[in-house]
Amino acid sequence: MADNFEITEEMKAQIGWTSSPWSYEVTRTSVRAFARGVGYTDLVYYDVESARKAGYRDLPAPTTYLGTAIFIPGQSDDFLPFAPGSHPSVDHGLPGLLDGGTETEYFGDICAGDTLTCVNKLDDLFTKESKGLGTMLIMSSESTYTNQDGKVVAVQRSQAIFY
Amino acid sequence: MTITWENIKEGDIIPELKKNPGVSQLVKYAAGSGDFNPLHHDFNFFQAKAIGSIIVHGRFKYATLGECVSNWMGHVGHIKKISCQYRGMDFPDKEITCKGTIERKWEENGEKLVELSVWTENDEGKNTTPGSIIVSFNN
Numbered sequence: 001m002a003d004n005f006e007i008t009e010e011m012k013a014q015i016g017w018t019s020s021p022w023s024y025e026v027t028r029t030s031v032r033a034f035a036r037g038v039g040y041t042d043l044v045y046y047d048v049e050s051a052r053k054a055g056y057r058d059l060p061a062p063t064t065y066l067g068t069a070i071f072i073p074g075q076s077d078d079f080l081p082f083a084p085g086s087h088p089s090v091d092h093g094l095p096g097l098l099d100g101g102t103e104t105e106y107f108g109d110i111c112a113g114d115t116l117t118c119v120n121k122l123d124d125l126f127t128k129e130s131k132g133l134g135t136m137l138i139m140s141s142e143s144t145y146t147n148q149d150g151k152v153v154a155v156q157r158s159q160a161i162f163y
Numbered sequence: 164m165t166i167t168w169e170n171i172k173e174g175d176i177i178p179e180l181k182k183n184p185g186v187s188q189l190v191k192y193a194a195g196s197g198d199f200n201p202l203h204h205d206f207n208f209f210q211a212k213a214i215g216s217i218i219v220h221g222r223f224k225y226a227t228l229g230e231c232v233s234n235w236m237g238h239v240g241h242i243k244k245i246s247c248q249y250r251g252m253d254f255p256d257k258e259i260t261c262k263g264t265i266e267r268k269w270e271e272n273g274e275k276l277v278e279l280s281v282w283t284e285n286d287e288g289k290n291t292t293p294g295s296i297i298v299s300f301n302n
Contacts, residue, residue: 030195037195038226039188044238054238063229063242064222069197081197096210097200099221103246157246 005094005135007125017088017122022070024083024145028112031059034068051111059112066104066145066156086120092137092162100138100159108153116145116153123157133163165239168275168300173265177279180231180261184219189255192223214252221249224259224292228281231261232296240300243276247294253285260284263296275300 028048035045043050044060051059069081076084110116120143128136138159145154184192186204193199201208203220211217225247232242253259263281270276276299283292 034195037188037192038223038230039182039184040230040233042233056238062226063233063245064226067222068195071197079199079201081199097202099249101246101248102222102225103244105244106242109241159248 005092005127005137007127007137011090011092011125014088014090014122015125019086019088019120021117021119022083022086024070024116024118026061026065026110026112026114026116028059030068031061031065031112034065035062038062038064057109057111057113061110061112061114064102064104065110066143066154067102067158083118086118086143087141088122090122090125090139094137094162096133096163098161098163100140100161102159103157105155106153107155108147108151110145110147110153114153115148117147118143118145120144128161130163135163137162165302166236167239167302168268168277171265171268171277173268175265177232177235177263177265179263180227180234182227182259182261183256184223184259185256186217189217189219189223192220192226196220196222198222216254219253219255219259221292224249224253224283225294227259227261228263228283228292228294228296231263232279232281232298235263236298236300239302240275240298242296243299244297245294246296247281247292249292251285251289251291253283253291258286259291266295275302 032046044054070083072084123140123142140159143156147153202210263279266280267278279296281294282290
């Protein structure tokens with residue numbers, strides 16, 4: 001918990017930071033694992049035949065699937081589902097982390113077999129006071145997902161809270 | 164029965180979805196999402212000790228709001244936009260109820276749209292995850 005936390009000029013200079021693009025493969029196995037993690041019982045997320053009968057090209061990505069991990073040892077965070085190089089290093093020194101909120105907007109469908117290219121941008125940094133947690137640093141970022149045909153299929157905006 | 168856009172009215176309530184994630188379900192979610200933040204499975208993690216428990220992933224609740232609306236809609240439409248904020252912590256083995264109501268129904272550029280207000284309630288009836296979902300209907 002921080003009582004006197006302030007955003008420094010160095011941190012502010014990171015606003016607008018944009019990652020290099022990374023490849024994000026949507027696979028049948030990853031769609032099934034995500035659907036199982038949530039507890040979906042609809043077979044379209046597990047069985048290709050059921051998915052095609054319902055009008056999908058292949059197993060559809062469940063609606064909050066984007067943001068699942070790309071893990072490369074030595075390059076990714078050990079715990080958080082961030083692709084290597086997808087997040088800026090903001091040296092804030094706050095140990096606690098909570099998720100603030102998520103918004104995903106779709107411009108096309110996403111199914112198993114798609115390879116998306118993703119770019120993440122640090123949109124904003126600001127502080128907020130919390131009774132229980134002291135001064136919190138809010139980091140908002142925006143990830144853009146483009147599919148193999150060059151179409152932007154989704155934009156996801158997230159807020160991370162550090163305290 | 165298949166839902167049609169024509170039959171939806173503003174103010175309608177969609178069927179609720181009840182979840183009761185225990186540690187095993189949270190571990191499955193960690194595996195499926197790749198979010199292995201120890202706050203969601205390790206009672207000895209410093210943050211879990213300070214809070215007094217591990218907590219449910221915010222994004223698990225985000226996902227269940229999507230599941231609730233997908234279950235209601237079936238495959239006659241798709242979610243265009245889904246958002247929520249994590250306002251309160253939820254704990255393992257406590258019931259979480261996903262709810263939703265129709266806020267707005269309109270047509271735009273030939274698209275048949277519906278906006279829902281969605282949220283999760285904890286076992287004390289407190290809204291811990293307010294959100295919003297926009298759905299586009301094919302029928």
